[in-house]
Amino acid sequence: MKILLIFFTFYLISAAVRCFSVTGYSGGSVLVDSRKLWYGNSAKYMYKLPEWRTIINDKKHDSWINEGRFTLFRNDVGNLMIYIRDLNQQDAGDYWIKYHGQWSIDMTLNVTDDSCCKVSKTVIVKTGETANFSCEYSYNHIHDPKIIFKEGKDSIEKIYSRWKKKDRFSISDDKHINLFSVRITAVTPDDGGVYLCGVWIDRHSYTYSIITTVHLNIIDSCCGASKTVRVNSGETAAFSCEYSKHQRYFRKIIFKTENDIIDEVISTTDKLYQKERLSIYDNRQNLFSVRITAVTPDDGGVYLCGVWIDRHSYSYYIINTVHLHIISKYKVGTSSVSSYSGGGLMIKCEHPQYKTKPKYICKESDGCSERKSPGVQDEWMENGDVSLYDDTRAGVLMVFFRELKAADAGTYRCGVKESDYTESFTELQLSVKHDAKYPNSMTESVYLGEEVNISCQFPEEHKVHFCKEDDNHICQNISSSKVTEMSGSSERNEERVVTVSISNVSVRDAGVYWCGAETRDTYLTFISLTTKIQLNLMNLTPVQGRSSRKLSPSVPWMISTAPLLIQIPANHQPLHGAFTRWRT
Secondary structure, eight states, X not given: OOOOOOEEEEEEOOSSEEEEEEEEETTSOEEEEEEXXXXXXXXXXXXXXXXXXXXXXXXOOSSEEEETTEEEEEOTTSEEEEEEOSOOGGGOEEEEEEETTSOEEEEEEEEEOOGGGOOEEEEEEETTSOEEEEEEOOGGGTTSOEEEEEEOSSOEEEEEOSSOOOTTEEEEEETTTTXXXXXXXXXXXXXXXXXXEEEEEETTTTEEEEEXXXXXXXXXXXXXXXXXXXXXXXXXXXXXXXXXXXXXTSOEEEEEEETTEEEEEEEESSSEEEETTEEEEEOSXXXXXXXXXXXXXXXXXXXXXXXXXXXXXEEEEEEEEEEEEEEEEEEEEEEEEEEETTSEEEEEEEOGGGTTSOEEEEEGGGTTOSEEOOSSSSSOEEETTEEEEEETTTTEEEEEESSOXXXXXXXXXXXXXXETTEEEEEEEEEEEEOBTTBSEEEEEEEETTOEEEEEEXXXXXXXXXXXXXXXXXXXXXXXXXXXXXXXXXXXXXXXXEEEEEEESOOGGGOEEEEEEEEEEOSSEEEEEEEEEEEEEEEOSOOOTTOOEEEEOOSSOOEEEEEEOOOOOOTTOOOOTTOEEEEOO
């Protein structure tokens, strides 16, 4: 409701007839003191001239008569007040108001267009807290007293002025910016309602200019719990709020709070009400449900489910708090990888711009119902049948499948939670193949101080990867100096055989080694481990003339002299007491 009364000019014609003019603004309202007494037992009439359109006809009431945007009421000193809301240009003209058998009023209403006077705001504050709102006025009213009114059921009451103080209410006037602020401390449900900011422009005739309308809502938490709802952008968000049975026919309302500001979203007394993308359904038992279709990130936030407090039209009990998280999921790419049942698979998901943000992997073909994440940073953690490592220095999530199964095949999301409401991910298509040749497993025994040669077979086009299991069964990179490529062929495809040499073998070199193939695309790196080598140590003195032992899978191969360089991370340390080289 927007109200503005600029000025009144009164002309006294006779004791029975009073004439005056009033100016208001389009979009605002006017409030007029007629200076005539209110007679409750006398019928009131109001007509628009010159067409004599009836607005109020033969109405009697002790204090308040309302017809649409037009109201006649009795003020606190017994005078008749004229109240016209939401003015437009068609309202301009002459009006005739009369009491049957008593007196009449001729009023001329002028309506002017001005953007200053269409101010209406809503303020929502919790019980016991402080309500603050401000009202801007024209430069012409810098020195006029500022006044606060409040709409009552059958009246408009003067709440605060220079001459009428009220506990918990105060006004501060900043004349430099033409703004006065209102403060109400320790608010109660009784403080809820419609407030009118006014300036006293004519002290002799008690006329006021109402410049701002403020709807003050008081909310009080009474019951219920807090809940969290997560929904993907573009989908439908739905939540329900439970109330007491005695509140079944009371108004239901939804507020949204953000940055300490609470706004009304939707309210109704009907069983079903829809407003654009929002709807409320009240089962009239003890539950009302809220749906928001085609949600966007802007819909995310904290929602308050409220029920009207009986006897207080602008006060509500908050029965539930709902934290709505809108997840904007952006797919940055799609990758695919094939590996072998029974073998190991390392996946490296790169998020360099979100190094410390939480990272996860989930199986999209299962609805991503289970998200696997390390839970801690810079430390390997087991989560079911996989191990995970969140490398915050590089912004990489490493996921290690220790032993692939057919059930592991499917579509995965390797993602990062950028914020509470935003995620990005790479889609991964994982296929698990069955091949009697892979994974290949072998055992080698070697004397301390000897050199051992290990030959690994893998597809021709892939980069070689060689690693050793640690105490947590994670296959960690080891350093190497050089490699010579060995290639051969089978009946089915082109393959490569690479030999790894470890010299001066020590006790710490014993353990499980893996050979595999490494592939890489824009966002993901895959390491498919296909050959498992168990290296055992012997303490006996080696036979004279024996300098090395060579281990190879039983497949045909032939030597090639073409060199192949493998890059090892600069921060990786070689095994204690040994060096590794790739050789022919």
